[in-house]
Amino acid sequence: QLQLQESGPGLVKPSETLSLTCTVSGGSISGSLSYWGWIRQPPGKGLEWIGSIYYSGSTYYNPSLKSRVTISVDTSKNQFSLRLSSVTAADTAVYFCARRPRTGTYSYYFDYWGQGTLVTVSS
Amino acid sequence: EIALTQSPATLSLSPGERATLSCRASQSVSSSLAWYQQKPGQVPRLLVYDSSNRATGIPARFSGSGSGTDFTLTISSLEPEDFAVYYCQQRYDWPITFGQGTRLEIK
Numbered sequence: 001q002l003q004l005q006e007s008g009p010g011l012v013k014p015s016e017t018l019s020l021t022c023t024v025s026g027g028s029i030s031g032s033l034s035y036w037g038w039i040r041q042p043p044g045k046g047l048e049w050i051g052s053i054y055y056s057g058s059t060y061y062n063p064s065l066k067s068r069v070t071i072s073v074d075t076s077k078n079q080f081s082l083r084l085s086s087v088t089a090a091d092t093a094v095y096f097c098a099r100r101p102r103t104g105t106y107s108y109y110f111d112y113w114g115q116g117t118l119v120t121v122s123s
Numbered sequence: 124e125i126a127l128t129q130s131p132a133t134l135s136l137s138p139g140e141r142a143t144l145s146c147r148a149s150q151s152v153s154s155s156l157a158w159y160q161q162k163p164g165q166v167p168r169l170l171v172y173d174s175s176n177r178a179t180g181i182p183a184r185f186s187g188s189g190s191g192t193d194f195t196l197t198i199s200s201l202e203p204e205d206f207a208v209y210y211c212q213q214r215y216d217w218p219i220t221f222g223q224g225t226r227l228e229i230k
Contacts, residue, residue, distance in 0.1 A: 041214040047159075047167065047210055049219040062218045063124065063198075078197035096166065098221075105179075106172055109157045 002027045004097050004114035012091075012121050022097030022114055023077075028100040030055045030075040035100040038071065038082045039110070042092040048093075050101060053080055087121045094118050125149055127211050130223035135230040142198040144225045146211035151191045155215040158187055158196045161224075162207045170209075171196060203229075 008020035020037070029036060037052035051061040053071045061069050065084070073080040084091060095117055098110040126149040136142055146156065154174040159167040169178045171187035174194060184199040198205055206229050211222040 042219070046224045047212075047219065047221040052219070060217055106169065108155070109169055110159075110167070111169055111174050111178075115166060 002099065002112045004099065004112055005096050006027045006095060006114045006117040008117065008119070010118060010120060012028075012087055012119060013123050014088055014121055015086055018082070018087050018091060018119055018121075020082045020097075020117065020119070021079050022081070022094055023079050024099075025078070028075075029073060029078050029080065032099070033102045035060070035102060035108075036073065036080045036098055037098050037110070039096045039098055040091075041096070041116070042090075042093040050082065050084075050095075054102075089121050092119065124218055125152060125213050125216055125220050127213060127222035128222055129209075129211060129225045131225060132223070133193045133226045133228060135228050136201055137230045138201050138203055140201050142201055142205070144196040144198075144209055144227070146189075146194040146196070146222050148192045148194070152213040152215035155213055156187075156189070156194050157212045157214065159210045159212065160205075160207050161210065167210065171177075198227075199203075201227075207219060211217055 003025045005023045012018045035052040038050040051071045053059050053073050068085045070083040097114040099112040128147045130145045156174050161167040175184040175187045186197045188195050208224045208226050210224050
């Protein structure tokens with residue numbers, strides 16, 4: 001069973017860079033022909049796709065965040081990461097990592113999610 | 124960017140009643156639309172994909188329909204565990220977009 005787990009600081013200061021890592025277990029990032037992505041949810045609000053990365057390294061970002069976002073993958077560690085720069089209070093949210101398979105029954109939908117991690121932007 | 128508009132924002136119904144949730148896209152997404160259910164403090168769960176296909180383990184009371192720009196999620200007879208927030212999501216084009224959600228609450 002595929003599992004995803006987010007990790008990283010729960011508190012980030014304004015203007016600094018938010019950094020999160022998603023560790024994948026029960027399957028290989030490079031072997032799954034999937035996109036690996038980040039989605040966030042501000043407290044009490046809806047879901048916002050941040051960006052995705054293919055195992056080969058190709059990236060796709062939400063235009064509204066593109067100037068501040070970097071997603072990278074480390075296949076040797078079976079991890080992918082998110083960096084969001086120049087954060088403000090508006091970036092306070094639960095951040096989820098998720099898999100979006102490129103093939104199979106649920107292709108291009110999010111079928112496996114991490115539990116999510118709350119990141120608060122505050123001084 | 125394809126915008127998804129869900130209605131109503133909140134739906135108040137009683138167990139046993141029928142729920143009809145709507146998702147409208149700003150341009151055609153063909154049948155490339157999914158529905159997710161999210162309960163408080165939980166991770167979104169894929170319910171329906173490609174407009175009308177139930178994901179594995181999803182009860183038959185959940186059904187999806189529509190194509191192009193107008194989509195519907197129907198819950199035929201509400202169970203207590205169905206009260207949650209529901210989101211639609213399109214996979215037709217980048218960027219991936221979600222609707223703002225419909226909160227299904229107990230009346």
